């Protein structure tokens with residue numbers, strides 16, 4: 153072996169060591185960045201499946217729609233919360249753009265609605281108007297929870313949309329019926345929805361749709377502002393004010409007052425909401441305390457701590473007896489006026 157040869161060999165050896173060091177470093181980087189998960193044999197990278205349908209919004213190419221403006225828009229109402237969640241009002245979104253985005257995802261939406269005792273009388277209008285206004289052109293399953301399945305009307309539904317009936321026992325107190333909803337929502341998500349549903353909305357049956365309720369309402373955790381209190385100062389909001397209750401919201405706290413009659417989001421979030429409200433409601437009951445507005449109080453407590461990622465304006469749950477106000481350009485969903493003495497069991 154002459155001197156020239158040994159130099160070449162040293163160089164080759166050095167290069168090999170360098171390559172090894174670089175490879176080891178890069179592999180470490182890759183592991184730390186979490187871009188790749190390695191499977192059992194530690195070599196082939198596998199893809200991550202992301203279940204959250206909110207992630208990655210893609211619009212179809214060449215979609216034509218009105219140019220968005222940064223200086224013009226609704227100026228009579230607040231359209232974003234202090235934690236930067238959008239507040240949805242008519243005139244703040246482009247329905248066809250949003251529909252195109254969510255169409256590509258082929259989303260499916262579940263609705264829960266309870267019709268126990270005399271409340272079955274609200275089903276025909278609820279179901280009929282849902283078919284006219286709620287997520288038109290999308291896959292929708294309406295889960296009706298009732299003690300009288302024979303009272304669920306046959307409503308003709310478009311393709312990909314259906315009514316599912318689930319039997320529940322009747323309760324003697326309306327507070328119990330209303331409160332058990334959280335438990336049944338939790339069980340439904342666990343037992344049936346996990347594999348086939350992206351979003352869920354939980355709605356009061358004593359209401360009707362009057363206008364579009366669609367993809368603009370989608371979000372991880374979605375709350376609706378109560379129409380009765382959207383200009384009320386904090387001190388006047390009807391939160392549960394007794395510290396003994398798990399629904400307690402102290403004076404000087406709370407963002408908005410949200411409806412118990414409409415809320416939603418992706419399954420994971422609504423599951424956590426239902427489970428939390430149910431657990432707290434039951435623990436309160438053991439201590440002999442019932443929050444001022446039952447599960448609505450617990451929902452408000454939940455939303456104070458777990459900020460909704462999207463807030464729907466009172467367009468999304470008006471009340472028929474309320475005179476319309478100038479900021480309401482459209483009523484999408486509204487509670488019908490009812491005679492409590494006539495329909496509640498107590």
Ligand code: UDP
Nearest residue numbers: 266267268269271326329330356357358496
């Ligand atoms: N509910 C029911 N049967 C009852 C009482 C209540 O099915 O006897 C359900 C129904 O879905 C109703 C919801 O619980 O929409 C909430 O009750 P309610 O609408 O009476 O409360 P409000 O909107 O008047 O506060």
Ligand code: MN
Nearest residue numbers: 356358413487
């Ligand atoms: Mn109601």
